[in-house]
Amino acid sequence: MQGAGAPRRRGPYSREIGALGRPGVILLTYALVTLGLTCLFMRFSIMPYLTRRLGLDSVAFGHLQTTFGALQLLGGPVLGRFADRRGARAAFTLTFLASSAFYLLLAAACSPALPGVALLYATPLPVAFMQGMPVAQMTIADLSEPQELPAALGRLGLCFGVGMIFGSLLGGTLSATCGMHCPATVALVANLVGAVLSFTFIPVSTKGASAHDRAVPAGGPQANVFDLKAITRLLLQSGVLPVFLIKVASSLPFGLFMVMFPIVSMDFFQLDAAQAGYLLSFFGLLQMVIQGLVIGRLSRRFSERALLRASVLGFVLVGPAMALMSDVLHFCLLMPGLVFSLCALNVVTDSMLTKAVSAADTGTMLGLCATVQPLTQTLGPTLGVLLYRSFGVPVFGHVQFAINLLVLLVLWRQPVPRKKDVR
Template identity: 50%
Template sequence: MNIEALAKPQQATGDAKEEPLGKHYKDRAVNMTSAQWVIQVTYLITVVDLSCMFMQMGIVPYLATNLGLDAVEFGYLQTVFGVLQLLGGPIFGRFADRFGTRAALILSYMAESLCFFLLSVSTSIPLLFLSRVPSIFMHGLPGAQMVITDLTTPAQRGDALGKLGLCFGAGVIIGSSLGGTLATTFGVYFPCYVAFSGCLVCALMVLIFIPAQTKPQVKGNTTQESVSKSSSVFNLTEIIHLMKLPGVMDVFLIKVFSGLPTGVFLMMFSIISIDFFHLEAAQTGYLMSYFGILQMVIQGLVIGRLTSRCSERALLISSVIVMSGVGIGMALMTNVFHYCVIVAPMVFSFSTLGIITDSILTKSVPASDTGTMLGISSSVAPLTRTIGPTIGGFLYRRFGVSSFGYLQLVVNAPLLLYLLKKKIPQKEEKVQ
């Protein structure tokens, strides 16, 4: 696939005209690279970005403790981060559709670098909270998904999106280990300086290697034209109108509800590992590494092969069935060995659900609105981070660990019946 056709700015609807961003670098990218090369560079940038993210995430609790925050106040800090990410997802997506994915990624990495800079000078609690504000535009992973969505055919999309799981796992391993080493050797603020520099490098790489417009130029096909009639990034009506397109709301709600019980459990895992499994900090770290490696293998190697052999509907139904089985296993779980057995199907179903629903959603909207759709979809994770601790804390204190399994079963069993009754997705691209 040649990126030259993809890199031309898409024709705007109505009277609005879009100016190509960074023409000089755009022309260089068009002449020197292919779509596959851009995707590979996007994977590399994503690894660097996620490494920077997890590098600072590991030191934020220690920094907060040093500044005098207690557990409740640290919860407020995390809630602020989650709410900002929740609100920023759809806005970021519309920005990418209006001004190009390259501009959106540069915005994300510059906001992330500002966040790390403010964190590096956070010598008081107000500054620490202020460092979370730029996170409203920090959406590097959804931005990478947008590039891949624009540069792949529908049949290739699930496999290409799944390989981002390898980037995520690499980012967790590199960022967590490097952040801890740097903080121990040079002080708690030093990882912030490294992450700040890394994000600036990511922004520079995007400017050089990513075309200004990655969306294909569509001519004479009204079904692929943008549903948006406004150029405003903050137009809520247009976002709601996109959700009303056939099949979009069904798949989005399946993504939200089916993955919520697993998300809530993972939010509470650090407490469960101490109180229920009676693990030391190092042992908990080993379990998290095990989880990360499983995610890398499943998303990077397994799901891609499945998408080339199975329909998206079959994979969606399979993930919900496996989640229901995981719920039964969690309800009966009594020790850490049981968890190690359960976590493999849990990661499979959770990862498959996320990748397949994203793939279906991007195929359900016009090509010019896939960024907005991915931005909306990316809001599911911060939504879980925002409400998860409240739900998880109540369930754990009132009913114990088994309640997470029952919640998994109660949510996914009706969803399975709904999927079997209704045709979702409404149409599928043939696997080539």
């Protein structure tokens, strides 16, 4: 068992990386993540309008979103453990096939000749395995040196921003010009292409030989990917649970605000659908720049714990300003601080948690990290609506300030190691 600060040993790879080589596999991983995220954000330009066209109200849409969050909450750790035990190729292929099944159901629900409501309620079935980000993070972590890990994980934020911008614009354009079935069909074809690329070019395993031997003992039975005890046991390892709780607590207030963002943009900011899309594109552009370019450079100059403190401090400072904002211009001025804090928190905690476990468990650990957003998506509709109706938009700023101030006080009592020069 390795401690939080212990570097992970990397032995020779247990499978051939293939004709692409290590850099090629890394670039292909970034490309597959961008493809998956583009399709994901195309979904947001379909489902709300399809729900309305089928005669369902916002409450039904909220229940559908809660179901999505609950299934992703359960599927993240299981998919991560599947990636640890079966390899990156199998996990990526499974992810794209599950996404293909989802968009097939969504495209069928858009057809007037088919029972749209029943098909729409069937779309959450494959959602548990539609999580390519933990698999990509595991692949990048397996192929990166420990000192390069924060920067490598930060570049995935560049993929997130590109996918968010192009997915939102492409989905909206295709829906307006060709109908709602068109972006669903395009996403279906794109995910089938992703499945073929994954099965053809992603190596069977990116784990080191020693890690693979620990994952599957010689002559022993295959480990059960649904072993929840083995999954939760990771949280009890040294240095894991405190960082994981910090990740959950710090990101929860802003996550609640983002769950309520469609309502806030319509009722509080008075934005139409196109203006809300532009605002989300600006959010994606900021995340692309900060997480893809800024966080990596900062990680080479400062320690991870110092960056973690900076991210929490950013949430604390922005909280009161969120409580005082009165229009969309104020929110745009606050967004760089929010995006920096969110990106730094995600990258640093993912890196720290990955280093805290053995190389054989990186996928499972990153799958646990991926449950934070689905947890917010599961609790957010109920808790967010209650807070919004009772106290209005300022309550999200107050909650963000209070929770992150407590987290900052906890972090401030712990020593910050100096960043060592890597030569």
